[in-house]
Amino acid sequence: MNKPANLELIKAVRLHKSFGPISVLNGIDLTIKAGEVHAILGENGAGKSTLVKLLSGFEHLSSGSISVQPMNSEDPNDLLKRAVWDQRTAEAQKVILIHQELNLIDELTVAENMFLGVERLTQFSLFGLRFLDRASMDEIASKYLGVLKIGISPSDKVGDLSVAEKQLVEIAKALSKNPRVLILDEPTAVLTEQESRVLFARIEELKSDGVAIIFISHKLEEIVALADCVTIIRDGDQVGCFNVSELSKDDMAKLMVGRELSKLFPSIPEPLSKAEFAMSVSSLEIDGKDPVSFALKRGEILGFAGLVGSGRSALMETLVGLRKAKRRVVFINGSEVFISNFAEARANDISYLTKDRKGRGLFLEKTVAFNFSLFALKQFSHWLLDSATELKALVKALNLFDIRVKDLKAGVNKLSGGNQQKLLIAKMLETAPQIIIFDEPTRGIDIGTKSQIYRLLAELTQKGCAIIIVSSDMNEVIGLSHRVAVMRDGQLTGMLEGKDINDVEIMRYAVGLKKQ
Known part of the structure; x- marks a missing residue:
């Protein structure tokens, strides 16, 4: 791509997003430049994922504007305000989002997932019908899997892969679209250190080629190592945009949470020898x-x-x-x-907290109350469910675990990852287990x-x-x-x-x- 460094590719002004009466983002300003890694930092529920969904067209603005540099222009005065900004428009402008949640189909192969919706067809036809060009798709898929040093085949079924391998397939799929703005939402959450290092090396290469990277991570050391600048969001409000070189990890943590963090690991007394x-x-x-x-x-x-x-x-x-x-x-x-x-x-x-909270821990489409009560139905029912007792226990748990829920009737998929995790822990502990994994x-x-x-x-x-x-x-x-x-x-x-x-x-x- 080789766009000039510092060329503004996206300029977002006063972005607001509300879901019904609930405001999620309150006037966010963001400038994304070619050849720059721009980190987005904030607590769970701060609005980070919503922000990148707006930038990639997966969510629609409530108000504000997004301007984009035309594909073949290097004139900084050519930024165009987009009247329509949806997923199709964003992808046409090579703004590609890798979601925090996996969006692959287990029954399809790796190559079929990478080309889903943009399948390659053979040049020849039979009775006017053209066929999938599997050889071409496998060749291209193999190229981008190789870039990430993934030891899997384009013909492997996605359902047979580990969670980490699926995440790498998502990244390879995004790279195959030749992005000029690549948005990564918690890309290393399930990766090993070695897999993360390979990804970071590829990010540096993309940066050198003039690709803009928007990078969300909770790992402050990753932001320090990779990012040029960081926008910090707290409860939907923009704290500011900072040069990473000017902030320590402690500074970032304080700005992110709005308070001093005590020692991260609490003092835990040794169990008695007897x-x-x-x-x-x-x-x-x-x-x-x-x-x-x-x-x-x-x-x-x-x-x-x-x-x-x-x-x-x-x-x-x-x-x-x-x-x-x-x-x-x-x-x-x-x-x-x-x-x-x-x-x-x-x-x-014995109670067990699964590492796969979305696949095995929670029913994402169901409500907070449904998920919370699932393990403790005996406590809330005598033949029939006692809704008042259930609600009382739920409210107590929400306060105790600081689970931020704006609508009890909404699906758990509307909660941030951190609030989902705390709900899963609250659900697990409601029955007062003595051995917890x-x-x-x-x-x-x-x-x-x-x-x-x-x-x-x-x-x-x-x-x-x-x-x-x-x-x-x-x-x-x-x-x-x-x-x-x-x-x-x-x-x-x-x-x-x-x-x-x-x-x-x-x-x-x-x-x-x-x-x-």
Whole structure:
């Protein structure tokens, strides 16, 4: 593309967006320039995703204007105010959005998803009919998958891919459209560090080619490493636009939340040396690997670390009966229990927070109340649902977990990612479980919400709850855990305590350099 640096490609003035009587964005100004990475930062629910949906035409403005540099012009005076700005117009102007939510069809192949709606056809026809040019689509798809160093084939079914691989397919699909403005909404939330590094290298190449990048991330270190400038939004209002070089990560956090953040990881007392074991697990086998055994004390947080694919989530899903196990021996409070399905896990006071809140944790089209009450129907009903008791418990939970809901009758899909996560946690804790497994509890949420969740975990340990945390965030595992179990290839390779809990030691076990 090679547009001159600093050429304004999009100029947004006083953007307002309301859904009915609810105002979501209040007069946002934004200038997007060629060859620049422009970050958008704010807490969950601040309006970031709504803003980029306006810029990409997926949502319509309530008021304000969007002006765009014509495709073949390099004259800064040519910015044209668009009377119509919808998804089709935006894509025609090469403004491409990679959504936070995946928009792929599992039943189709990778190439079919990448060319959905813009399929390539063969030159020849039969009885006036032309056919899909699969060879051409596979060749182009393979090229862009290769750019991101993805080890999958264009002919692979999307339904067989991991969440991280699906995210990379979304990115490859966007790159295949040759964007001049590429909008990435939380692109690394499900990626490994290595996958993120490959993506960042590609972003730098696009930047050098004059492509403008709009980048949303809750990871402040990513913004510092990648962005030239950052627009910070708080509760739908624009705090300001800043040069990233002029702000520290602490400055960004303060501007984002509008308050001083206390120490991110709260002080969590060690469980008493004589504390009872809430749970002990032995002979738990997954995928034919060596049996895994561990124990968990009351008031303890046991972290599970390891590289993506190490088997941490599979282990937890097997433990709570979501996957079949060849053998599992579980003792709760000293008594052996038999868990063959998730209902039996819950009956034994074990609760599990899935890492896939959209696919398995919440019914996105259903209301907040429906989702909240699902696990606790017995508490709210005696033959019939007691709506007053349900509402009282819901309002209490919304206040306790600071879940920001503007309309109780709206679907959960209208909530921000952070508020969805807090609702999922509130739903899980409403039945007062004593053993709680959190799988990626803070993935894709902002630093303010993370701090709230961390304080909640500390409070739960003080009440005697036993907690397991599975996290790809090394700092999170180190900052919260009393002990850390490290997994590799479906097996437990190390159990660390005290001063041995550090990133270097964890990585040695994770990559197989050490094994207990």
